[in-house]
Amino acid sequence: MENHTSFNVVGIIAEYNPFHSGHAYHIKKAKELSQADYCIVVMSGDFVQRGAPAVFDKYTRTAMALSCGADLVIEIPSLFATSSAEDFAACSIALLDRLGVVQSVCFGSECGDVKKLSAIASVLAEETEEYKEALRTELKKGASFPQARTQALISCGSLEDEETSILLSPNNILGIEYCKAIHRQNSSLSPLTIQRAGSGYHDPIVNPDQFGSATGIRKLLKEKEDNQTNSDSMFLQIPDSARQIAENSFPLFPDDFSSLLNAALLRLSMENLPFEPYADVSVELAARIKKQLPDFLPFEEKISSLKTRQYTYTRISRALLHIILGITSEQISLGKEAGYAPYARVLGFKKASKDLMGQIKTRGSIPLIAKTAGAESNLSELAGSMLRRDFYCSHIYQTVLQNKYHINNKNEFTRSVIIL
Structure with missing residues (x-):
């Protein structure tokens, strides 16, 4: 070497x-x-x-x-x-x-196609005016963000109608994020993918x-x-x-952390401290958590009870975990x-x-x-x-x-x- x-x-x-x-x-x-x-x-x-x-x-x-x-x-x-x-x-x-x-x-x-994933990632990374305008148009029509993003990419020519399933698969989504990060950071890393x-x-x-x-x-x-x-x-x-x-x-499994979660939520409530500073906890989600405070549910049941169309299971799970670990939005920004x-x-x-x-x-x-x-x-x-x-x-x-x-x-x- x-x-x-x-x-x-x-x-x-x-x-x-x-x-x-x-x-x-x-x-x-x-x-x-x-x-x-x-x-x-x-x-x-x-x-x-x-x-x-x-x-x-x-x-x-x-x-x-x-x-x-x-x-x-x-x-x-x-x-x-x-x-x-x-x-x-x-x-x-x-x-x-x-x-x-x-x-x-x-x-x-x-999908196994790194060129396709990279092409999609470059549009998302650059957020051109064409893409942003197409995204705004779809959101105004009432589309969810994933749906609006897909249609905006089609409008920009980065995605064909028959390729929309690419954005529905978890490993593809992560792969696009990796390529997007390489693009935004001007990294010399070459992306490779295995199907x-x-x-x-x-x-x-x-x-x-x-x-x-x-x-x-x-x-x-x-x-x-x-x-x-x-x-x-x-x-x-x-x-x-x-x-x-x-x-x-x-x-270990999520429910093994149930006592820590309930204790953290009770302490914040007792000390009249806000939930919103913690990463992924919105004002609306904080209100839902406070409303259910005395239920003392296991971790996974707590997530299910808080889940809505707006808040996915994973988003709520991350929010609750951040409360346990004391991770705030400010810390992430720093x-x-x-x-x-x-x-x-x-x-x-x-x-x-x-x-x-x-x-x-x-x-x-x-x-x-x-x-x-x-x-x-x-x-x-x-x-x-x-x-x-x-x-x-x-x-x-x-x-x-x-x-x-x-x-x-x-x-x-x-x-x-x-x-x-």
């Missing part, structure tokens, strides 16, 4: 909630497609973008990814790991770009003859915990090299001012790719953090506050994990990064 052109690195943006064979396939194909020597994964920490705790903690998921082809895993700052798809993508791209060694980013998509194989993103059914979805695997894990099944079939969806890690791990990713915190790496970290330290434009001791010494005040928020969020997760399973869990200051 004497110069930047002597090695090739591909980046992957992931949650691995949990890691399964489809993810291992993605890593393998990403390396093949990009002809990369190394694969760097930027991954959500202990809480994920849909507004929920990760089913396995971040160190477990890191170990699984490293055992299946990833060379280095870096944590996405919690402010943006639990934010909108647009902010999640913007932070992830900024993080990969600022490492200084990544040439391409590879993501899964339903999604196996079950759909939200498919709750796990078919043993194809790649399962993370949704389906989480469902089976929950059913096993609730004694609805004695089967360990979900573990067959995990590659052999990572299966034992999963089998020896302790899953995080954007800091460039989304003012540091890169290492969760784990392979011994064989240790030189890669040396190259990042040399070529990267942000500090690479492998140890918590003294981590803030090279950070600005704002970046330091973001890192402390990461620690806080993980300590919340670890508190619930320890309480549920009565295990002694190391905290963020005593736990070492994963090295395989």
